[in-house]
Amino acid sequence: MKEALQDKLKQTAELLHEKMDILLPSINKGRVGESRLSEAMRYSSLSGGKRLRPFLVVASASLFGVSRDSALQAAAAVEFIHAYSLVHDDLPALDNDDMRRGQPSCHVKFDEATAILAGDGLLTLAFEVLAHPSTHYDSNVRADLILALSEAVGAKGMIGGQMMDLISEEKELTIEEVTRLQRMKTSALFAVSCEAGAILGKAARPLRNALRGYAHDIGLAFQITDDLLDAEIGEEHPKKGERKDKSSGKGTYVSVLGVDKAKMQAKILSQQAIAHLEVFGNRADMLKELARFVVGREN
Amino acid sequence: MKEALQDKLKQTAELLHEKMDILLPSINKGRVGESRLSEAMRYSSLSGGKRLRPFLVVASASLFGVSRDSALQAAAAVEFIHAYSLVHDDLPALDNDDMRRGQPSCHVKFDEATAILAGDGLLTLAFEVLAHPSTHYDSNVRADLILALSEAVGAKGMIGGQMMDLISEEKELTIEEVTRLQRMKTSALFAVSCEAGAILGKAARPLRNALRGYAHDIGLAFQITDDLLDAEIGEEHPKKGERKDKSSGKGTYVSVLGVDKAKMQAKILSQQAIAHLEVFGNRADMLKELARFVVGREN
Secondary structure (H helix, E strand, C coil): CHHHHHHHHHHHHHHHHHHHHHHCCCCCCCCHHHHHHHHHHHHHHHCCCCCHHHHHHHHHHHCCCCCHHHHHHHHHHHHHHHHHHHHHHCCCCCCCCCEECCEECHHHHCCHHHHHHHHHHHHHHHHHHHHCCCCCCCHHHHHHHHHHHHHHHCCCCHHHHHHHHHHCCCCCCCHHHHHHHHHHHHHHHHHHHHHHHHHHCCCCHHHHHHHHHHHHHHHHHHHHHHHHHHHHECCCECCHHHCCCCCCCCCCHHHHHCHHHHHHHHHHHHHHHHHHCHHHHHHHHHHHHHHHHHHHCCC | CHHHHHHHHHHHHHHHHHHHHHHCCCCCCCCHHHHHHHHHHHHHHHCCCCCHHHHHHHHHHHCCCCCHHHHHHHHHHHHHHHHHHHHHHCCCCCCCCCEECCEECHHHHCCHHHHHHHHHHHHHHHHHHHHCCCCCCCHHHHHHHHHHHHHHHCCCCHHHHHHHHHHCCCCCCCHHHHHHHHHHHHHHHHHHHHHHHHHHCCCCHHHHHHHHHHHHHHHHHHHHHHHHHHHHECCCECCHHHCCCCCCCCCCHHHHHCHHHHHHHHHHHHHHHHHHCHHHHHHHHHHHHHHHHHHHCCC
16 A cells, blocks of 8 residues: 555656646747746746645545546646745745755745746746636636635635744744644645545535545644654754755744654544545545655655 | 816725725734734735726726626735735845835835735735635636736736846847836736726627727836836936835836837827727726826826
8 A cells, every 4th residue: 555655646746747847837048037937937846846735636536536637737736836835935034945855946046036936926827727727617616726725825824824934933832823833834735735626526515624624634744744854853864964954933843742742643633634534435545545654754 | 087087096996995905814913923914915905006907997897887896806806916016026136125105115114024925925815806706706707817817917927027127137128028028017917907897797808808908008108107207207206215216127118219209109009008999989988098197197
Protein backbone atom coordinates (compact mmCIF):
# COMPACT_ATOMS: atom_id res chain seq x y z
CA MET A 1 0.00 0.00 0.00
CA LYS A 2 2.81 2.36 0.87
CA GLU A 3 4.44 1.71 -2.51
CA ALA A 4 1.09 2.08 -4.27
CA LEU A 5 0.69 5.51 -2.67
CA GLN A 6 4.18 6.56 -3.66
CA ASP A 7 3.51 5.48 -7.24
CA LYS A 8 0.20 7.29 -7.31
CA LEU A 9 1.74 10.48 -5.92
CA LYS A 10 4.46 10.35 -8.54
CA GLN A 11 2.03 9.64 -11.38
CA THR A 12 -0.28 12.48 -10.31
CA ALA A 13 2.66 14.85 -10.02
CA GLU A 14 3.67 14.06 -13.60
CA LEU A 15 0.19 14.53 -15.03
CA LEU A 16 -0.15 17.73 -13.03
CA HIS A 17 3.12 19.05 -14.41
CA GLU A 18 1.87 18.57 -17.97
CA LYS A 19 -1.40 20.30 -17.15
CA MET A 20 0.25 23.25 -15.39
CA ASP A 21 2.67 23.65 -18.29
CA ILE A 22 -0.28 24.05 -20.66
CA LEU A 23 -2.15 26.47 -18.40
CA LEU A 24 0.78 28.75 -17.54
CA PRO A 25 1.48 31.67 -19.88
CA SER A 26 4.10 30.78 -22.46
CA ILE A 27 7.42 32.55 -22.71
CA ASN A 28 7.50 34.93 -25.67
CA LYS A 29 11.03 36.24 -25.90
CA GLY A 30 9.92 39.08 -28.16
CA ARG A 31 7.76 40.54 -25.39
CA VAL A 32 10.16 41.38 -22.68
CA GLY A 33 7.89 42.19 -19.73
CA GLU A 34 5.47 39.33 -20.21
CA SER A 35 8.33 36.97 -20.88
CA ARG A 36 10.00 37.76 -17.55
CA LEU A 37 6.70 37.40 -15.71
CA SER A 38 5.91 34.06 -17.37
CA GLU A 39 9.40 32.77 -16.58
CA ALA A 40 9.00 33.66 -12.91
CA MET A 41 5.52 32.11 -12.73
CA ARG A 42 6.83 28.91 -14.33
CA TYR A 43 9.97 28.80 -12.21
CA SER A 44 7.93 29.09 -9.01
CA SER A 45 5.24 26.58 -9.80
CA LEU A 46 6.73 23.90 -12.04
CA SER A 47 9.72 22.91 -9.93
CA GLY A 48 9.19 20.02 -7.56
CA GLY A 49 7.23 19.80 -4.36
CA LYS A 50 5.27 16.78 -3.20
CA ARG A 51 2.07 18.06 -4.84
CA LEU A 52 0.01 16.82 -1.90
CA ARG A 53 -2.81 19.31 -2.39
CA PRO A 54 -3.33 18.48 -6.06
CA PHE A 55 -3.20 14.81 -5.10
CA LEU A 56 -6.05 15.42 -2.67
CA VAL A 57 -8.13 16.99 -5.45
CA VAL A 58 -7.50 14.09 -7.81
CA ALA A 59 -7.96 11.33 -5.22
CA SER A 60 -11.14 12.87 -3.92
CA ALA A 61 -12.52 13.47 -7.43
CA SER A 62 -11.88 9.83 -8.32
CA LEU A 63 -14.35 8.81 -5.58
CA PHE A 64 -17.11 10.41 -7.64
CA GLY A 65 -16.12 9.40 -11.16
CA VAL A 66 -14.97 12.89 -12.18
CA SER A 67 -13.05 12.99 -15.47
CA ARG A 68 -9.29 13.08 -15.09
CA ASP A 69 -9.03 16.28 -17.04
CA SER A 70 -11.50 18.18 -14.86
CA ALA A 71 -9.75 16.96 -11.74
CA LEU A 72 -6.30 17.90 -13.02
CA GLN A 73 -7.45 21.34 -14.02
CA ALA A 74 -8.83 22.04 -10.53
CA ALA A 75 -5.70 20.45 -9.06
CA ALA A 76 -3.54 22.82 -11.09
CA ALA A 77 -5.52 25.80 -9.79
CA VAL A 78 -4.93 24.65 -6.22
CA GLU A 79 -1.22 24.23 -6.87
CA PHE A 80 -0.97 27.70 -8.46
CA ILE A 81 -2.43 29.09 -5.23
CA HIS A 82 0.01 27.09 -3.13
CA ALA A 83 2.92 28.27 -5.30
CA TYR A 84 1.82 31.91 -5.04
CA SER A 85 1.63 31.64 -1.26
CA LEU A 86 5.19 30.31 -1.12
CA VAL A 87 6.53 33.04 -3.43
CA HIS A 88 5.01 35.80 -1.30
CA ASP A 89 5.87 34.03 1.97
CA ASP A 90 9.54 33.81 0.97
CA LEU A 91 9.84 37.57 0.34
CA PRO A 92 12.29 39.53 2.51
CA ALA A 93 9.43 41.39 4.21
CA LEU A 94 7.81 38.09 5.24
CA ASP A 95 9.84 34.93 6.00
CA ASN A 96 12.90 36.08 4.07
CA ASP A 97 13.78 32.63 2.73
CA ASP A 98 16.52 32.53 0.11
CA MET A 99 15.96 28.91 -0.80
CA ARG A 100 12.85 26.95 -1.75
CA ARG A 101 12.82 23.29 -2.73
CA GLY A 102 16.60 23.31 -3.07
CA GLN A 103 16.62 26.26 -5.49
CA PRO A 104 16.94 30.02 -5.03
CA SER A 105 13.53 31.40 -4.18
CA CYS A 106 11.73 33.54 -6.77
CA HIS A 107 12.89 36.94 -5.50
CA VAL A 108 16.50 35.71 -5.39
CA LYS A 109 16.39 34.16 -8.85
CA PHE A 110 14.62 37.21 -10.33
CA ASP A 111 14.01 40.20 -8.04
CA GLU A 112 11.47 41.29 -5.45
CA ALA A 113 9.24 43.20 -7.84
CA THR A 114 9.06 40.23 -10.20
CA ALA A 115 8.32 37.86 -7.30
CA ILE A 116 5.46 40.04 -6.05
CA LEU A 117 3.94 40.23 -9.54
CA ALA A 118 4.54 36.53 -10.27
CA GLY A 119 2.68 35.62 -7.06
CA ASP A 120 -0.16 37.93 -8.07
CA GLY A 121 -0.16 36.31 -11.51
CA LEU A 122 -0.36 32.78 -10.10
CA LEU A 123 -3.23 33.68 -7.78
CA THR A 124 -5.14 35.29 -10.64
CA LEU A 125 -4.42 32.36 -12.95
CA ALA A 126 -5.94 29.94 -10.43
CA PHE A 127 -9.30 31.71 -10.64
CA GLU A 128 -9.06 32.07 -14.41
CA VAL A 129 -8.57 28.30 -14.74
CA LEU A 130 -11.48 27.50 -12.43
CA ALA A 131 -13.82 29.91 -14.22
CA HIS A 132 -13.05 28.40 -17.63
CA PRO A 133 -15.71 26.08 -19.08
CA SER A 134 -13.04 23.44 -19.79
CA THR A 135 -12.73 22.81 -16.04
CA HIS A 136 -16.36 21.72 -15.76
CA TYR A 137 -19.34 22.03 -18.11
CA ASP A 138 -21.62 23.15 -15.25
CA SER A 139 -21.13 26.79 -14.27
CA ASN A 140 -22.65 26.07 -10.84
CA VAL A 141 -19.74 23.76 -10.15
CA ARG A 142 -17.22 26.32 -11.37
CA ALA A 143 -18.69 29.15 -9.29
CA ASP A 144 -18.90 26.83 -6.29
CA LEU A 145 -15.23 25.86 -6.65
CA ILE A 146 -14.20 29.50 -6.85
CA LEU A 147 -16.26 30.46 -3.83
CA ALA A 148 -14.89 27.61 -1.71
CA LEU A 149 -11.30 28.28 -2.76
CA SER A 150 -11.42 32.05 -2.33
CA GLU A 151 -12.92 31.68 1.14
CA ALA A 152 -10.23 29.16 2.09
CA VAL A 153 -7.29 31.30 0.99
CA GLY A 154 -8.61 34.78 1.82
CA ALA A 155 -8.45 36.95 4.92
CA LYS A 156 -10.41 34.43 6.97
CA GLY A 157 -8.24 31.57 5.77
CA MET A 158 -4.70 31.20 4.49
CA ILE A 159 -3.77 34.89 4.29
CA GLY A 160 -5.22 35.58 7.73
CA GLY A 161 -3.12 32.68 9.00
CA GLN A 162 0.01 34.12 7.44
CA MET A 163 -0.69 37.45 9.09
CA MET A 164 -1.14 35.73 12.49
CA ASP A 165 2.08 33.81 11.90
CA LEU A 166 4.00 37.04 11.37
CA ILE A 167 2.54 38.52 14.52
CA SER A 168 3.38 35.34 16.45
CA GLU A 169 7.04 36.25 16.06
CA GLU A 170 6.48 39.08 18.51
CA LYS A 171 3.83 37.55 20.72
CA GLU A 172 3.47 34.23 22.59
CA LEU A 173 0.37 32.39 21.39
CA THR A 174 -1.95 30.14 23.39
CA ILE A 175 -2.69 26.62 22.21
CA GLU A 176 -6.09 27.82 20.97
CA GLU A 177 -4.46 30.55 18.94
CA VAL A 178 -1.90 28.13 17.52
CA THR A 179 -4.67 25.77 16.45
CA ARG A 180 -6.53 28.62 14.83
CA LEU A 181 -3.39 29.89 13.10
CA GLN A 182 -2.45 26.47 11.70
CA ARG A 183 -5.98 25.68 10.62
CA MET A 184 -6.14 28.94 8.71
CA LYS A 185 -2.61 28.92 7.36
CA THR A 186 -2.30 25.30 6.27
CA SER A 187 -5.44 23.25 6.82
CA ALA A 188 -7.83 25.54 4.97
CA LEU A 189 -6.11 24.91 1.63
CA PHE A 190 -5.81 21.18 2.34
CA ALA A 191 -9.51 21.03 3.20
CA VAL A 192 -10.68 22.87 0.11
CA SER A 193 -8.42 20.74 -2.10
CA CYS A 194 -10.19 17.61 -0.95
CA GLU A 195 -13.54 19.35 -1.05
CA ALA A 196 -12.88 20.37 -4.65
CA GLY A 197 -13.04 16.74 -5.75
CA ALA A 198 -16.45 16.45 -4.11
CA ILE A 199 -17.65 19.70 -5.68
CA LEU A 200 -16.54 18.51 -9.13
CA GLY A 201 -18.43 15.26 -8.53
CA LYS A 202 -21.54 17.07 -7.24
CA ALA A 203 -21.30 14.96 -4.10
CA ALA A 204 -23.93 15.11 -1.37
CA ARG A 205 -23.17 17.51 1.45
CA PRO A 206 -22.29 14.83 4.08
CA LEU A 207 -19.67 13.31 1.79
CA ARG A 208 -18.29 16.73 0.97
CA ASN A 209 -18.05 17.50 4.69
CA ALA A 210 -16.41 14.15 5.43
CA LEU A 211 -13.67 14.94 2.92
CA ARG A 212 -13.25 18.45 4.32
CA GLY A 213 -12.95 17.08 7.84
CA TYR A 214 -10.41 14.50 6.74
CA ALA A 215 -8.24 17.00 4.91
CA HIS A 216 -8.45 19.58 7.69
CA ASP A 217 -6.99 17.02 10.07
CA ILE A 218 -4.22 15.85 7.77
CA GLY A 219 -3.35 19.45 7.00
CA LEU A 220 -2.79 20.04 10.68
CA ALA A 221 -0.93 16.74 11.09
CA PHE A 222 1.23 17.67 8.09
CA GLN A 223 2.12 21.03 9.58
CA ILE A 224 3.00 19.58 12.98
CA THR A 225 5.23 17.00 11.28
CA ASP A 226 6.89 19.80 9.33
CA ASP A 227 7.57 21.70 12.53
CA LEU A 228 8.84 18.52 14.23
CA LEU A 229 11.27 17.97 11.34
CA ASP A 230 12.47 21.53 11.75
CA ALA A 231 12.91 21.04 15.50
CA GLU A 232 14.86 17.82 14.98
CA ILE A 233 17.24 19.28 12.43
CA GLY A 234 20.81 18.89 13.57
CA GLU A 235 20.06 15.74 15.57
CA GLU A 236 18.61 13.38 13.02
CA HIS A 237 19.26 15.27 9.81
CA PRO A 238 22.89 16.24 9.51
CA LYS A 239 22.40 17.88 6.09
CA LYS A 240 20.80 20.86 7.76
CA GLY A 241 21.29 23.30 4.90
CA GLU A 242 19.02 21.30 2.64
CA ARG A 243 15.88 22.13 4.52
CA LYS A 244 14.43 25.53 3.98
CA ASP A 245 15.01 28.21 6.54
CA LYS A 246 11.55 28.45 8.07
CA SER A 247 9.99 31.39 9.80
CA SER A 248 10.98 31.40 13.44
CA GLY A 249 7.50 32.24 14.71
CA LYS A 250 6.29 30.86 18.02
CA GLY A 251 2.99 29.84 16.54
CA THR A 252 3.63 26.10 16.25
CA TYR A 253 2.41 23.10 18.25
CA VAL A 254 6.02 22.13 18.86
CA SER A 255 6.85 25.47 20.45
CA VAL A 256 3.73 25.42 22.60
CA LEU A 257 3.35 21.71 23.49
CA GLY A 258 6.93 20.45 23.16
CA VAL A 259 8.16 17.66 20.88
CA ASP A 260 6.52 14.63 22.54
CA LYS A 261 3.05 16.02 22.90
CA ALA A 262 3.19 17.48 19.39
CA LYS A 263 4.13 14.05 17.99
CA MET A 264 1.20 12.48 19.79
CA GLN A 265 -1.12 15.20 18.52
CA ALA A 266 -0.05 14.54 14.93
CA LYS A 267 -0.80 10.83 15.35
CA ILE A 268 -4.21 11.51 16.87
CA LEU A 269 -5.04 13.85 13.99
CA SER A 270 -3.98 11.23 11.46
CA GLN A 271 -6.29 8.64 13.06
CA GLN A 272 -9.07 11.18 13.31
CA ALA A 273 -8.65 11.94 9.62
CA ILE A 274 -8.99 8.27 8.72
CA ALA A 275 -12.16 8.00 10.82
CA HIS A 276 -13.79 10.71 8.66
CA LEU A 277 -13.45 8.42 5.65
CA GLU A 278 -15.29 5.38 7.02
CA VAL A 279 -18.32 6.25 4.93
CA PHE A 280 -16.30 5.55 1.76
CA GLY A 281 -15.18 2.05 2.84
CA ASN A 282 -12.12 0.72 1.04
CA ARG A 283 -12.60 3.06 -1.91
CA ALA A 284 -10.75 5.64 0.18
CA ASP A 285 -7.80 3.41 1.06
CA MET A 286 -5.37 5.63 -0.79
CA LEU A 287 -6.50 8.69 1.16
CA LYS A 288 -6.23 6.73 4.41
CA GLU A 289 -2.71 5.71 3.49
CA LEU A 290 -1.93 9.35 2.81
CA ALA A 291 -3.03 10.21 6.36
CA ARG A 292 -0.45 7.74 7.68
CA PHE A 293 2.14 9.01 5.19
CA VAL A 294 1.97 12.68 6.22
CA VAL A 295 2.90 11.90 9.83
CA GLY A 296 5.52 9.29 8.94
CA ARG A 297 7.50 11.18 6.30
CA GLU A 298 11.09 12.17 6.82
CA ASN A 299 11.29 15.20 4.59
CA MET B 1 -24.58 67.43 -18.16
CA LYS B 2 -21.22 67.99 -16.54
CA GLU B 3 -22.90 68.63 -13.20
CA ALA B 4 -25.15 65.60 -13.70
CA LEU B 5 -22.07 63.45 -14.22
CA GLN B 6 -20.35 64.84 -11.14
CA ASP B 7 -23.48 64.13 -9.09
CA LYS B 8 -23.76 60.64 -10.47
CA LEU B 9 -20.08 59.93 -9.78
CA LYS B 10 -20.49 61.13 -6.21
CA GLN B 11 -23.68 59.18 -5.64
CA THR B 12 -22.17 55.97 -7.02
CA ALA B 13 -19.06 56.46 -4.89
CA GLU B 14 -21.22 56.70 -1.79
CA LEU B 15 -23.27 53.60 -2.56
CA LEU B 16 -20.08 51.78 -3.43
CA HIS B 17 -18.52 52.73 -0.13
CA GLU B 18 -21.46 51.21 1.76
CA LYS B 19 -21.28 48.04 -0.29
CA MET B 20 -17.49 47.66 0.12
CA ASP B 21 -17.82 48.24 3.84
CA ILE B 22 -20.23 45.30 4.07
CA LEU B 23 -18.11 43.01 1.91
CA LEU B 24 -14.75 43.70 3.57
CA PRO B 25 -13.78 41.55 6.58
CA SER B 26 -14.71 43.24 9.81
CA ILE B 27 -12.19 44.25 12.44
CA ASN B 28 -12.24 41.88 15.39
CA LYS B 29 -9.90 43.34 17.97
CA GLY B 30 -9.74 40.03 19.84
CA ARG B 31 -8.12 38.34 16.87
CA VAL B 32 -4.91 40.16 16.40
CA GLY B 33 -3.64 38.85 13.05
CA GLU B 34 -6.95 39.01 11.23
CA SER B 35 -7.68 42.38 12.75
CA ARG B 36 -4.47 43.89 11.38
CA LEU B 37 -5.13 42.40 7.95
CA SER B 38 -8.72 43.66 7.87
CA GLU B 39 -7.60 47.12 8.92
CA ALA B 40 -5.04 47.25 6.12
CA MET B 41 -7.54 46.00 3.54
CA ARG B 42 -10.06 48.61 4.67
CA TYR B 43 -7.52 51.40 4.82
CA SER B 44 -6.38 50.69 1.26
CA SER B 45 -9.76 50.33 -0.38
CA LEU B 46 -12.21 52.56 1.46
CA SER B 47 -10.34 55.85 1.30
CA GLY B 48 -11.15 58.10 -1.59
CA GLY B 49 -10.35 57.78 -5.24
CA LYS B 50 -12.63 58.81 -8.10
CA ARG B 51 -14.12 55.30 -8.34
CA LEU B 52 -14.18 55.55 -12.13
CA ARG B 53 -14.02 51.80 -12.70
CA PRO B 54 -16.96 50.99 -10.41
CA PHE B 55 -18.86 53.84 -12.08
CA LEU B 56 -18.29 52.14 -15.43
CA VAL B 57 -19.75 48.89 -14.08
CA VAL B 58 -22.81 50.64 -12.68
CA ALA B 59 -23.41 52.91 -15.69
CA SER B 60 -23.02 50.04 -18.13
CA ALA B 61 -25.25 47.74 -16.05
CA SER B 62 -27.96 50.39 -16.00
CA LEU B 63 -28.19 50.16 -19.81
CA PHE B 64 -29.52 46.63 -19.39
CA GLY B 65 -31.80 47.00 -16.41
CA VAL B 66 -29.49 45.15 -14.00
CA SER B 67 -30.46 45.49 -10.34
CA ARG B 68 -28.52 48.10 -8.42
CA ASP B 69 -27.33 45.58 -5.89
CA SER B 70 -25.88 43.21 -8.49
CA ALA B 71 -24.14 46.09 -10.19
CA LEU B 72 -22.70 47.46 -6.95
CA GLN B 73 -21.43 44.06 -5.93
CA ALA B 74 -19.56 43.61 -9.22
CA ALA B 75 -18.39 47.22 -8.96
CA ALA B 76 -16.98 46.54 -5.50
CA ALA B 77 -15.08 43.52 -6.83
CA VAL B 78 -13.53 45.68 -9.55
CA GLU B 79 -12.55 48.33 -7.01
CA PHE B 80 -10.98 45.71 -4.71
CA ILE B 81 -8.82 44.66 -7.64
CA HIS B 82 -7.89 48.26 -8.39
CA ALA B 83 -7.03 48.84 -4.72
CA TYR B 84 -4.89 45.69 -4.56
CA SER B 85 -2.98 46.78 -7.66
CA LEU B 86 -2.22 50.16 -6.06
CA VAL B 87 -1.09 48.59 -2.76
CA HIS B 88 1.35 46.27 -4.53
CA ASP B 89 2.41 48.94 -7.02
CA ASP B 90 3.32 51.32 -4.19
CA LEU B 91 5.66 48.81 -2.50
CA PRO B 92 9.35 49.76 -2.23
CA ALA B 93 10.32 47.00 -4.67
CA LEU B 94 7.96 48.42 -7.29
CA ASP B 95 7.14 52.14 -7.58
CA ASN B 96 8.18 52.93 -4.02
CA ASP B 97 5.43 55.49 -3.43
CA ASP B 98 5.07 56.70 0.14
CA MET B 99 1.81 58.52 -0.47
CA ARG B 100 -1.45 57.47 -2.07
CA ARG B 101 -4.55 59.66 -2.32
CA GLY B 102 -3.05 62.13 0.12
CA GLN B 103 -2.42 59.50 2.81
CA PRO B 104 0.56 57.30 3.67
CA SER B 105 0.48 54.26 1.41
CA CYS B 106 -0.36 50.90 2.96
CA HIS B 107 3.21 49.71 3.57
CA VAL B 108 4.05 53.05 5.23
CA LYS B 109 0.94 53.08 7.41
CA PHE B 110 1.37 49.40 8.37
CA ASP B 111 4.46 47.59 7.07
CA GLU B 112 5.59 45.83 3.91
CA ALA B 113 4.50 42.36 4.97
CA THR B 114 1.03 43.60 5.87
CA ALA B 115 0.77 45.49 2.57
CA ILE B 116 1.70 42.42 0.55
CA LEU B 117 -0.87 40.29 2.39
CA ALA B 118 -3.54 43.01 2.29
CA GLY B 119 -3.13 43.22 -1.48
CA ASP B 120 -3.42 39.45 -1.74
CA GLY B 121 -6.51 39.59 0.45
CA LEU B 122 -8.20 42.25 -1.70
CA LEU B 123 -7.51 40.31 -4.90
CA THR B 124 -8.92 37.13 -3.37
CA LEU B 125 -11.94 38.97 -1.98
CA ALA B 126 -12.81 40.25 -5.45
CA PHE B 127 -13.22 36.71 -6.75
CA GLU B 128 -15.05 35.60 -3.63
CA VAL B 129 -17.59 38.39 -4.12
CA LEU B 130 -18.10 37.59 -7.80
CA ALA B 131 -18.53 33.86 -7.12
CA HIS B 132 -21.18 34.47 -4.47
CA PRO B 133 -24.81 33.83 -5.54
CA SER B 134 -25.82 37.23 -4.15
CA THR B 135 -23.95 38.91 -7.03
CA HIS B 136 -26.15 37.24 -9.65
CA TYR B 137 -28.61 34.36 -9.50
CA ASP B 138 -27.22 32.81 -12.70
CA SER B 139 -23.94 30.95 -12.18
CA ASN B 140 -23.12 31.34 -15.89
CA VAL B 141 -23.01 35.08 -15.36
CA ARG B 142 -20.83 34.74 -12.26
CA ALA B 143 -18.36 32.39 -13.94
CA ASP B 144 -18.30 34.64 -17.00
CA LEU B 145 -17.54 37.72 -14.87
CA ILE B 146 -14.70 35.91 -13.11
CA LEU B 147 -13.23 34.67 -16.37
CA ALA B 148 -13.33 38.12 -17.97
CA LEU B 149 -11.89 39.83 -14.91
CA SER B 150 -9.12 37.30 -14.28
CA GLU B 151 -8.03 37.49 -17.91
CA ALA B 152 -8.01 41.28 -17.77
CA VAL B 153 -5.87 41.54 -14.66
CA GLY B 154 -3.60 38.50 -15.08
CA ALA B 155 -0.26 37.99 -16.79
CA LYS B 156 -1.65 38.93 -20.20
CA GLY B 157 -3.36 42.02 -18.78
CA MET B 158 -2.75 44.34 -15.86
CA ILE B 159 0.06 42.42 -14.15
CA GLY B 160 1.87 41.89 -17.44
CA GLY B 161 1.56 45.64 -18.01
CA GLN B 162 3.03 46.39 -14.59
CA MET B 163 5.95 44.10 -15.36
CA MET B 164 6.54 45.89 -18.69
CA ASP B 165 6.32 49.23 -16.90
CA LEU B 166 9.09 48.20 -14.50
CA ILE B 167 11.27 47.08 -17.37
CA SER B 168 10.58 50.33 -19.22
CA GLU B 169 12.59 52.11 -16.55
CA GLU B 170 15.71 50.48 -17.98
CA LYS B 171 14.75 50.33 -21.64
CA GLU B 172 13.43 52.84 -24.18
CA LEU B 173 10.09 51.65 -25.56
CA THR B 174 8.68 52.13 -29.04
CA ILE B 175 5.24 53.71 -29.52
CA GLU B 176 3.84 50.23 -30.24
CA GLU B 177 5.27 48.93 -26.97
CA VAL B 178 3.91 51.92 -25.04
CA THR B 179 0.45 51.33 -26.49
CA ARG B 180 0.63 47.67 -25.56
CA LEU B 181 1.88 48.49 -22.05
CA GLN B 182 -0.83 51.06 -21.36
CA ARG B 183 -3.56 48.88 -22.81
CA MET B 184 -2.51 46.03 -20.54
CA LYS B 185 -1.74 48.09 -17.45
CA THR B 186 -4.70 50.46 -17.44
CA SER B 187 -7.17 49.85 -20.24
CA ALA B 188 -7.74 46.16 -19.58
CA LEU B 189 -9.35 46.85 -16.20
CA PHE B 190 -11.36 49.79 -17.59
CA ALA B 191 -12.60 47.58 -20.43
CA VAL B 192 -13.64 44.69 -18.23
CA SER B 193 -15.38 47.07 -15.80
CA CYS B 194 -17.64 48.30 -18.56
CA GLU B 195 -18.00 44.80 -19.97
CA ALA B 196 -19.09 43.57 -16.53
CA GLY B 197 -22.28 45.62 -16.77
CA ALA B 198 -23.04 43.94 -20.08
CA ILE B 199 -22.27 40.49 -18.68
CA LEU B 200 -24.57 41.11 -15.72
CA GLY B 201 -27.29 42.17 -18.16
CA LYS B 202 -26.68 39.19 -20.48
CA ALA B 203 -26.21 41.65 -23.30
CA ALA B 204 -25.71 40.50 -26.89
CA ARG B 205 -22.08 40.19 -27.96
CA PRO B 206 -21.98 43.32 -30.21
CA LEU B 207 -23.20 45.51 -27.32
CA ARG B 208 -20.72 43.90 -24.97
CA ASN B 209 -17.94 44.57 -27.47
CA ALA B 210 -19.06 48.16 -28.00
CA LEU B 211 -18.77 48.82 -24.27
CA ARG B 212 -15.37 47.09 -24.14
CA GLY B 213 -14.14 49.20 -27.04
CA TYR B 214 -15.41 52.39 -25.44
CA ALA B 215 -13.77 51.66 -22.09
CA HIS B 216 -10.51 50.54 -23.64
CA ASP B 217 -10.24 53.92 -25.31
CA ILE B 218 -11.14 55.97 -22.27
CA GLY B 219 -8.72 53.91 -20.19
CA LEU B 220 -5.94 54.90 -22.52
CA ALA B 221 -7.13 58.52 -22.65
CA PHE B 222 -7.27 58.55 -18.85
CA GLN B 223 -3.71 57.28 -18.55
CA ILE B 224 -2.37 59.80 -21.04
CA THR B 225 -4.11 62.59 -19.14
CA ASP B 226 -2.58 61.28 -15.92
CA ASP B 227 0.87 61.36 -17.47
CA LEU B 228 0.25 64.85 -18.88
CA LEU B 229 -0.73 66.08 -15.40
CA ASP B 230 2.48 64.58 -14.05
CA ALA B 231 4.50 66.28 -16.80
CA GLU B 232 2.84 69.63 -16.12
CA ILE B 233 3.39 69.55 -12.36
CA GLY B 234 5.29 72.57 -11.23
CA GLU B 235 3.95 74.78 -14.02
CA GLU B 236 0.22 74.69 -13.54
CA HIS B 237 -0.03 72.92 -10.19
CA PRO B 238 2.03 74.64 -7.55
CA LYS B 239 0.95 72.23 -4.80
CA LYS B 240 3.25 69.62 -6.22
CA GLY B 241 3.44 67.50 -3.11
CA GLU B 242 -0.23 66.65 -3.30
CA ARG B 243 0.07 64.48 -6.34
CA LYS B 244 1.48 61.02 -5.87
CA ASP B 245 5.08 60.39 -6.78
CA LYS B 246 4.63 58.29 -9.90
CA SER B 247 7.00 55.74 -11.36
CA SER B 248 9.51 57.45 -13.61
CA GLY B 249 9.29 54.82 -16.35
CA LYS B 250 9.74 55.78 -19.98
CA GLY B 251 6.70 53.81 -21.00
CA THR B 252 4.27 56.72 -21.42
CA TYR B 253 2.83 58.47 -24.46
CA VAL B 254 4.13 61.75 -23.11
CA SER B 255 7.70 60.49 -22.94
CA VAL B 256 7.52 58.99 -26.42
CA LEU B 257 5.33 61.50 -28.31
CA GLY B 258 5.86 64.69 -26.33
CA VAL B 259 3.19 66.80 -24.61
CA ASP B 260 1.35 68.21 -27.64
CA LYS B 261 0.96 64.98 -29.57
CA ALA B 262 -0.01 63.13 -26.40
CA LYS B 263 -2.74 65.72 -25.73
CA MET B 264 -4.08 65.29 -29.22
CA GLN B 265 -3.96 61.51 -28.87
CA ALA B 266 -6.03 61.68 -25.67
CA LYS B 267 -8.67 63.80 -27.44
CA ILE B 268 -8.83 61.44 -30.40
CA LEU B 269 -9.27 58.50 -28.05
CA SER B 270 -12.04 60.30 -26.21
CA GLN B 271 -13.93 60.91 -29.48
CA GLN B 272 -13.28 57.36 -30.60
CA ALA B 273 -14.70 56.10 -27.29
CA ILE B 274 -17.90 58.12 -27.82
CA ALA B 275 -18.26 56.72 -31.33
CA HIS B 276 -18.39 53.18 -29.89
CA LEU B 277 -21.54 54.14 -28.01
CA GLU B 278 -23.63 55.31 -30.97
CA VAL B 279 -25.61 52.09 -30.88
CA PHE B 280 -27.03 53.06 -27.47
CA GLY B 281 -28.29 56.49 -28.57
CA ASN B 282 -28.89 58.99 -25.79
CA ARG B 283 -29.22 56.25 -23.18
CA ALA B 284 -25.42 56.34 -23.00
CA ASP B 285 -25.12 60.11 -22.58
CA MET B 286 -23.59 59.75 -19.14
CA LEU B 287 -20.87 57.45 -20.45
CA LYS B 288 -20.22 59.87 -23.32
CA GLU B 289 -19.88 62.70 -20.84
CA LEU B 290 -17.43 60.58 -18.88
CA ALA B 291 -15.28 60.22 -22.00
CA ARG B 292 -15.06 64.01 -22.18
CA PHE B 293 -14.46 64.23 -18.44
CA VAL B 294 -11.43 61.93 -18.33
CA VAL B 295 -9.47 64.07 -20.77
CA GLY B 296 -10.60 67.38 -19.28
CA ARG B 297 -9.97 66.72 -15.59
CA GLU B 298 -7.39 68.62 -13.63
CA ASN B 299 -6.54 66.07 -10.98
